[in-house]
Amino acid sequence: MSQKPQVMVVDDDLAMCGFLQDFLVARGYSALTVTSSTEAIRRFHAERPSAVLLDVIMPGMDGLAALAALKQIDHEVPVIVMSGYTEENLAISGLTERPALLQKPFTPRDLRRRIREVLDR
Numbered sequence: 345m346s347q348k349p350q351v352m353v354v355d356d357d358l359a360m361c362g363f364l365q366d367f368l369v370a371r372g373y374s375a376l377t378v379t380s381s382t383e384a385i386r387r388f389h390a391e392r393p394s395a396v397l398l399d400v401i402m403p404g405m406d407g408l409a410a411l412a413a414l415k416q417i418d419h420e421v422p423v424i425v426m427s428g429y430t431e432e433n434l435a436i437s438g439l440t441e442r443p444a445l446l447q448k449p450f451t452p453r454d455l456r457r458r459i460r461e462v463l464d465r
Contacts, residue, residue: 349394350374354384381410400427422462
């Protein structure tokens, strides 16, 4: 029996975390939700998820700083950043490759497709 891919959801909005967790579980993924970037980094060390779904705008350490920290731990982990900003407006510096962007607002179909894309790479 193969293990379900685990997706770490990082978002300070509890309602969004709940929606994303339910969405992922209903589609056969394991979901780990955290509500801060610092918690994501701490849990990432222990959990080593298959992919990370990361909100950009969060209090404290923003999602882009968390992205850089996660990539230092494991530069190959697939990360999808969720943002209302366009890719051109996201200042993603210090990374060798741009993360996948999921533009807000997004549809369930957009979310499903983006997750499959990053996991299939």
